[in-house]
Amino acid sequence: MFDFEYHLKMLPDKPGVYIMKNDVGTVIYVGKAKILKNRVRQYFQNSKNHSEKVKKMVKVISEFEYIVTDSEIEALILECNLIKKYKPKYNILLKDDKEYPYVKITSNEDFPRIIIARKKIKDGAKYFGPYPQYSKVKEIILLIKKIFPLRTCKKTIKEENEGGVKTRPCLNYHIGLCKAPCSFYVSKEEYLKTVQNVVDLLSGKDKSIKKQLEKSMYEASENLEFEKAASLRDKILAVDKVSENQKIIFGNFENEDYINIYRDDKDSCIQVFFVRNGKVIGREHFIFEDTVETDKSKIITDFIKRFYGGTAFVPKIILVPFIDDKELIENWLSLRKESRVEIRIPKKGDKLRLMQMIEKNAKISLEQFKLKYIIEKDTNENTLKELMKALNLEDMPERIESYDISNIQGVDSVGSMVVFENGRPKNNDYRRFKIKTVDGPNDYDSMKEILDRRFSHGLKEIESVKSHNLNYSLGKFCVFPDLILMDGGIGQVNAAKNILKRYNLNIPIAGMVKDDKHRTRGLIYNGEEISLKGYDRVMKLITRIQDEVHRFAITYHRSLRGKRMLHSVLEDIPNIGSSRRKELLKQFGSIENIKKATYDELILTPSINNKAAESLIEYFKKSKGGD
Incomplete structure (x- = not known):
């Protein structure tokens, strides 16, 4: 919620x-x-x-x-x-999948141009970027041309003394966006100085440029040349905009992960930024509670071992603020990747600034996690109090269990149990049941079976826990709910009551009922329907529980149905044992692909000999593709 x-x-x-x-x-x-x-x-x-x-x-x-x-x-x-x-x-x-555009300086030409390039190629030119949008590159080039006029035309220009042909200057010259080298209004030496200024600006070396512009602006102001001073001021603003740092894109990076940590007086948050081909493609954060007494370097080291021990991809470079056993960890990662992996600690420049940005995000993530937890706790507590009031319960239902049955015409019938504690799902306590004693689509008897198994096991566990002086949390069923919610109406509620009566258990039971549009309508409790109008938070919680128990039951039912279908197709074929079934599924991926496979394709599968291949083809030929 x-x-x-x-x-x-x-x-x-x-x-x-x-x-x-x-x-x-x-x-x-x-x-x-x-x-x-x-x-x-x-x-x-x-x-x-x-x-x-x-x-x-x-x-x-x-x-x-x-x-x-x-x-x-x-x-x-x-x-x-x-x-x-x-x-x-x-x-x-x-949604286009094009490459990001670059600013290109054609430094391989006598009078270089500044243009937009879609791709970076090895042609002797200088590339800057990539930038996020075509329009953004156009804006940057226009800003640069206002500061340092460079040509953008496609003319081939050579110096006058080298046989260059003089042409008329275009409009860009007249509006101050080009120095017209085509008309020899500027020498090659002077023009190349302008080109170098542009290269410096795009490379981030803007301090000297800005300093010179500021000096010229103050001189113009002192000489009462206010128009010139205003123009220089605009150029300074343009320099600031062009040289704005871009830590999100790096031109020379490969596959790298950036990892940083923020820790408050109790807990820690590790943030990971994933850089692929120089681009940040995503991030993830991990919360670690009660880490105040653990060294931050150890937290980072343990995290790397856990994280990359379970992930399929290890990048070439991992950047961290600090780490223990650097060489050992590098060797371990290199073995996993089967190529050299480096762990680096940035000390300066863009990489260090990106690490600082990641730490800021880790700090925000940790603060948000804590505030969210506090608010969720208060919200959930108030919701449970409202539920207690709506049903007139004696105690607040801190633990709620919900049950559902799933089958198709009684086949592969299963039951599910989901648990919510303090308004939040407790996934570790979820349980599922394969119906054993009921034939056909009988939801009431199926519900009785799973409830009987649940509470009989629970009572046995309670006796065992007490006799051995153990913790109740060690058992699978020994913690009983404060409220049971059945996914259904009065029939399901009565089925549950009969089981609880058998074991002398006094646990409130309510049924979650839906309207004609299959939306949660209210609760059946003590033989009557309880309206939840005005209890919006309770309605959201009930709906969430109902959706969750249904999802959990459906998932298990589909799993069993899939296994049954595999059995009906493969286990009934002569000469096809368990190892051959595994190899076939591994090779072809599905039953349908096995059906379509030719004899030559089947015989190439490990452990499938001539006899097994013939059995497969004969079986599917007789069944005409059916199960």
């Missing part, structure tokens, strides 16, 4: 990227913001200015998250990277 009001209040006054998700966690929109707090809030305010597309999108947003950056341009670049990764439904205009 995502609390929009709370999360909107917690948005920072910083630039960044926001990520909108629907009710199944799919990313549906990625956007950038100069100030996250202002931009994201606009979506959830009533506004006639919202387009139909935005109105439609807002209706299906179930949650959002964000990444803080150091500047708006970083947010823009990161936004493009994430859009390319997620391909969100509502980012239609940015």
Whole structure:
């Protein structure tokens, strides 16, 4: 249950990227913001200015998250990277899969041009970028031309003394955007100095350029040349905009992971940024509680061992603020990757600044986690108090168990039990049951069976726990619920009551009922329907529990059905044992592919001999593709 009001209040006054998700966690929109707090809030305010597309999108947003950056341009670049990764439904205009454009200086020419390039090739030219949008590159080139006029035309120009042909200058010269080398209004030496200034500016060496412009501006002001001073001021502003740092994209990087940590007085958060081909394609954070007494270097080291011990991909370079046993960890990672892996500790430059940005995000993630936990705890407690009031219960239902049955015409009938403690799902206590004593589609008797098994096992465990003086948490069934919710009406409730009566258990039981449109309507309790009108939070909790128990039952049912189908097809074929079944599925991926396979294809499968291949072909030929 995502609390929009709370999360909107917690948005920072910083630039960044926001990520909108629907009710199944799919990313549906990625956007950038100069100030996250202002931009994201606009979506959830009533506004006639919202387009139909935005109105439609807002209706299906179930949650959002964000990444803080150091500047708006970083947010823009990161936004493009994430859009390319997620391909969100509502980012239609940015769904192209083209390369990011570059600013290209054709330094392989006598009078170099400044142009836009879609690809970086080895042609002797200088490339800067890539940049997030074509329009952004056009803007940068226009800003540069206002500071240092360079040509953009396709003319082949040579010096006059080398036989160059003089031509008329174009409009760009007359509006101050070109020095007209085509008309020999500028020498090659002077022009190349301008080119070098542009290269320095795009390379981040802007301090000397800015200093010189400022000196000229003050001189013009002292000489009362205010127009010239204003023009120089505009050039200084353009320099600032062009030279804005871009830590989100790096031109010379390969596959790298950046890892940093933030720790408060109790807990820690590790943030990982994934850089692929110089682009940040995503991030992930991990919360570690009660780490105040653990050295941060050890936390990072242990994290790397756990994280890369279970992941399929190990990058070539991992950057961290500090680490223990660096050489040992490098060797271990190199063995896993089967090629050299380096662990580096950035000391200066863009890499260090990116690490600092990651630490900021780790700090925000940890703060948000703690505040979210506190608010969720309070919200869940109030919700359970409202549920207690609605059902007139004596105690607050801190532990709720819910049950459901799933089958198709009585085949592969299964039962599920999900557990919510303090308003949150407790996945470790989920249980599933394969119906053993009931034939056919009899949900009531099936429910009696799983409840009987659940509570009989629970009572036996309680006796064992007491006799051995053990902790109740060690048992699978010995912790009993404060409230049982059945996925159904009065029939399911009565079935549960009969089982509890058999074991002399006094646990409140309610049934979750749905309307004609299959939406949660209310609860059946003590023989009557309890309306939950006015109990919005309780209704959300009940709906969530009902959806979860149904999902868990359906998942198990499909699993059993899949196994049964495999049995009916493969286990009944002569000369096909368990090892050959595994090899066939490994080789072909599915039963349908095995059916379509030729004799020559089958015989190439490990452990499949002539006799086994003939048995397969004969079986599927007789069944005509059926099971």
